[in-house]
Amino acid sequence: MANTRASSSSLDPLCSRFLSPSPISVYVLLLLLFSTVVVFFSHRQIAQVSHQPFVSELPPVLEDKHLWDSSHGYGYKQCIKPTHRYKPPQDVNRYLTVRNNGGLNQMRTGICDMVAVARIMNATLVIPELDKRSFWQDSSTFSDIFDENHFINALQGDIHIVRELPKELASLPRARKHFTSWASVSYYEEVSHLFKDYKVIHVPKSDSRLANNDLPIDIQRLRCRALYHALQFSAPIQDLGKKLVERLKSHGRYIALHLRYEKDMLSFTGCTYGLNDSEAEMLTALRENTKHWKLKKINSTEQRIGGFCPLTPKEVGIFLQALGYPPATYIYIAAGEMFGGDTYLSDLRSRFPNLVFKVLPSCAKLCLVQTMLPILPPIITLNFLQETLATAEELKKIVSHASQAAAIDYIISVESDVFVPSYTGNMARAVEGHRRYLDHRKTINPDRKGLVELFDKMENGELKESSTLSPLVTRMHKSRQGSPRKRYGSLPGMKGRNRLRTEESFYENPLPECICRN
Incomplete structure (x- = not known):
């Protein structure tokens, strides 16, 4: 699956024009941008993830065991030593x-x-x-x-x-x-x-x-x-990943959210729910023009009803809130550039203001921060910078390399207190398998098909987002939180090589071969 990693570490020509404005333009820019910033960020009080001390105005995350505690393996441990029949490799010239x-x-x-x-x-x-x-x-x-x-x-x-x-x-x-x-x-x-x-x-x-x-x-x-x-991973990637994990954990427990609401993923799956006509047409054109994507005609409605679409940022927000996670929860976004930018991400941020990224999501924000730093009030400047977990200097060597940036996401996701993938892809499977190997750390796999039924009832007025929704979502996911289980086999009725295709990946769940009881 494509996992596009975008960087904003350097300014484009449009940005550079703002770096040396005339006195009049500075005054006008100050008035316009300051008012925009105040309105746009008035609902956000994001706790700091930089080195400087800062006290969030949000209440601390509730230390609720059922939200954060994992199974601690239920007595299962790693078992990877070779058997007595295993022999050293032979020295051959092939x-x-x-x-x-x-x-x-x-x-x-x-x-x-x-x-x-x-x-x-x-x-x-x-x-x-x-x-x-x-x-x-x-x-x-x-x-x-x-x-x-x-x-x-x-x-x-x-x-x-x-x-x-x-x-x-x-x-x-x-x-x-x-x-x-x-x-x-x-x-x-x-x-x-x-x-x-x-x-x-x-x-x-x-x-x-x-x-x-x-x-x-x-x-x-x-x-x-x-x-x-x-x-x-190489030493530079390991060191940076460890440093960023420590910054996150300095504020308490956090969720790593693999939010697959990216252009290539939406196009590949044919999922256009909630998008306008022009956005849907653009994604369809991208799919039709990508040669190695075999499936060109996809019914978006059928995809969503079948649970084959990534959850939208809004749906993820409803889901996590229904599970009981409070608004003060830190959520690290392990993903590339969000489709639609803040247009759709704002639905998630309205419920969970403490969203954390590796870098600023777009050049526009970077330009604004670098231009207005000398003149914006400290609290406004802080709110811009708090979204980022790493500095531009720390990321300058990897931001232009998608795989190296993905490695940072992987490390932060494996080490998170809770991992939540919005879609089942290569990274989601790999992280889940690694977390199972590490004493079955808590991994919540959304039941997308079941959730879509609830979301549609909410949209039709048959169900309200209240105390009624929470027990339904909680009960639906009671057995989807990474507890020990044997790897799933193929789907019923499958024959031939299609049977192999539907088996659960070994790397998603290496039990029982590499995880066994004491």
């Missing part, structure tokens, strides 16, 4: 080269699948090449995002990994092989016969190359060791 595809989390799970495939095929893995040609257009290399040395060393007891092909093999012909999706061990044992004719097999795509179920326990545990221990 290699696997890989080009990852997709966004950050699609590449992460793909890399771990290739680690397991290299083990099955008894091949040396060359450090994978990351996707630079997809929607994200990210030029990051493996070592920009991940700790390459740690990755190699941590897996030395499992497979051989090299940074590049030996020179004598670099010019030799390679077998180019598109591995089948959700493949078994027997499939890769058969494919290994290609090494009789070639020293190198090249894999153009890495996502979903291994089955979710029915694999040897040692292969499943290797996938977990690769993902949760070997494939660590």
Whole structure:
């Protein structure tokens, strides 16, 4: 899934014209913008997330156990050690080269699948090449995002990994092989016969190359060791992520909200509920003109009723409020640029003013802050700056790299007190699986289909947003908060390869292979 990360770290030409205004224009600008700021931000009292001390006027978040406490594992623990049958890797002269595809989390799970495939095929893995040609257009290399040395060393007891092909093999012909999706061990044992004719097999795509179920326990545990221990983020990303988590936690508990209300996601899913005609037409045109998106004609109403649309910011606000989270709750927005900007985000902010972002959402706000800092009253200036969690200096090296920015979101989401995804995508699945692995930290998965029924009743006047709604929403999500359970199998009635497609992802819930009772 696309996960566009936008940056406002530099000013565009329009912004620069405001930085040296004439005395008259300053006076006029002051009057107009000051009045606009006061009206626009009068309902917002956002608590500070910068280094400077500031006391919020909102009451502290209620320390309610049912809102924040996770299950603490219910006696389940990590179990990833190899069995006694597991042997060290053999030293062989055959290699696997890989080009990852997709966004950050699609590449992460793909890399771990290739680690397991290299083990099955008894091949040396060359450090994978990351996707630079997809929607994200990210030029990051493996070592920009991940700790390459740690990755190699941590897996030395499992497979051989090299940074590049030996020179004598670099010019030799390679077998180019598109591995089948959700493949078994027997499939890769058969494919290994290609090494009789070639020293190198090249894999153009890495996502979903291994089955979710029915694999040897040692292969499943290797996938977990690769993902949760070997494939660590690079030191600069780790350090910044830790720093931002500490800033958030200095104000108490917080929710990480993976709000997938972004242009590419709405276009891909065909979800236009609540948008005007021109916005809906723009999203449809984007979908029709994106070649690798196979489905072009989508019924938006059917998508929403079936629960296949991301929740809107307004719906997320209603949902969290119905669960009992108070307005003072800190919510970190783990996402790219919101579709429609503040037009739709304001519905969520009206219920939860303490929304926190990595950076300012748009250049317009950045221009306004930088222009008006010397003349705006301190409290107004503070309200602008409080939305951001990191400084421009801290983010300058990653804001232009979508995958590195996504890594920061991932760290903050994994370490949050509560994680809430508004849609089930690659990041939502990866974060949920990681949180399950870490003693089943609280993860609330909205029942989008059930919630849409309630929202429609509210819109039709059949249900009011009052004390009646809260018990309905709470009861609906009692068993959707990340407590231990075995991974789901395929949907009933599915046959053939379609059955494999509907299974719950191994990386979404690695129980029982990597999580077991004491």
